[in-house]
Amino acid sequence: MNAGRLFAVFRKELRQLSRDKLTFGMIIGIPTLQLLLFGFAINLDIRHLPAAVLDESNTWRSRELVAELASSQVLDFRQHVSSPQQIDNLLRSGDIGAAVVIPRDFEARLERGTEAAWQVMVNGSDQSVQAAARQLASFPLSSLQYRPGIAAVRPVEIVNFxxxxxxxxINTVPGLIGVILTMTxxxxxxxxxxxxxxxxxMEMLIATPLSPLELTLGKVLPYVGIGLIQVTLILILGLLVFDVPVRGSLVDVYLxxxxxxxxxxxLGIFISTLAKTQFQAxxxxxxxxxxxxxxxxxxxxYDGMPRFAQWIAEIFPLTHFLRLIRAVMLRGAGLGELWIELVSLIVFVxxxxxxxVRRFRKSLD
Structure with missing residues (x-):
């Protein structure tokens, strides 16, 4: 082995990498992005989960319980409802992730200490909401110390919708539809x-009377069918292998x-206008x-991330699709109830x- 020739090839490769600005950017960008995301954005502790409260007891002790739960910053009480049906509707539409229900005999239940004194109803189609419920179950609440020793009993019932x-x-399979479609x-x-x-x-295509929009759409329309086949395959395997239900309309799922x-x-078309090679794409x-x-x-x-990370997440289409597909498949919601997510995706498209299309030019460049 000749050290001089080896060094010459080594130097040539370094120069080639230095000229490839995209590859060099990836070398720096990917570890930097991962560090920032895992260091700042990823947080397993849920904060400010949208919630509702149904206080049928309406006593000073029940109000103190609600205040203590709010001070934990796990729940953000945005709705005060008057009936269980309202909770069902809010959970189904995704407006809230959890609800606290305090019954009329709240203080009597505390005094007996033999049964759950209050309930937390959570949206079980989201694993992060279940984590928030576990946080609440272990949160020390002084308002529950009705008599000596009552704090040793956890008088809360978690109802998983x-x-x-x-x-x-149940949570993973619907999300995998979005992840697989995003990747492929x-x-x-x-x-x-x-x-x-x-x-x-490209020279042959340039010689045709195709417009940039016609050429672009013609190239990608076959992949629409491929994507729908992938969705069908995931739905069938999810049902047969993991018993994952589709509680909503199949038409809504496919729409x-x-x-x-x-x-x-x-998004892929946009990438193709930036990349020069398939490897770069x-x-x-x-x-x-x-x-x-x-x-x-x-x-x-999502609710454990800082606000700036949530703003970034709202830009990405996968964030909105996960809300859509989980709501339709697991909660039986209709697309009309989730029109904000649907409009967000359409605007992104x-x-x-x-x-x-503006970047694409029918030229050899």
Whole structure:
């Protein structure tokens, strides 16, 4: 082995890497992004979970309990309701993640100390909400010390809606639809136009009367069918292997998936206008996939993140799709109840397509 020749190849590779600004950016950007996300944004302690309270007792002790729960900062009481039906509706639509119910005989139950004195109803379709309920169950509450020794008994009943068995697959499988579509659709589409450029087919396409929009949409429309096939496969396997139900309308499931597929495809098209090679397109897709899976609420609690991280998460389409698909599949909600999430995805599609088509030029450049 000749050290001089080895050093020459080593120096050539370094120079080539230095000229590839995208690769160099990934070398610096990926570890920096992971450090910032895990260090600042990822927090397993839930804070300010939207909640409602039904206080049928309405005594000073019940009001003290609500005040102490609010001071824990785990729950953010945004609704004061007057009936259990209102709680059902709010949980189903996703407006709240939990509800505290204090019965009329609250103080009598405390005095007896043999049964649950109050309830926490949680949205079991979200694992982070279940974690918040566990935090509340271990939170010391002085208002419950009605008589000596009562604090040693945990007089709270946690009612888990939509996932009473607390099976992790119930939460994971619907989320995997979004994660798999994000990974496959963005990468496939990001590489579609770049592949034509690398293979020299772009000259032939330029000679046709196709407009940039027609060429772009024509390249990605086949992937819409691929995405719907993937959704069907996940739904079938989820039902047969993990017994994951679809409580809502299948039409709503596919409509939500179709809008999300359009969002991921538009993101892939945007990537294809930036990347020069298929390898660069794959790098950029991975770079955008990482923060989505970490900040969307799929792996870590959304409500445990600081406010600035939540603002960033709202930009990504996966955040909105997870709320949609879990609400429809697990809570039986309709798309009309989740119109904000649906509109957010549609706006994302329109913005990404507008930018991508504007950047795309029918030229050899």
């Amino acid at each position: 939509y996932n009473p068995e607390r099976r992790a697959q 659709m963005t990468i496939f589409t990001g590489m579609a136009i770049v592949r034509e450029r690398e293979r020299g087919n 939500a998936a179709l809008v999300y597929i359009a969002a991921t495809l538009s 794959m790098q950029m897709a991975f770079f955008l996939f990482l923060p989505q899976i970490l900040l969307s609420g799929f792996m870590f609690p 329109m913005v990404m397509l507008a930018i991508a």
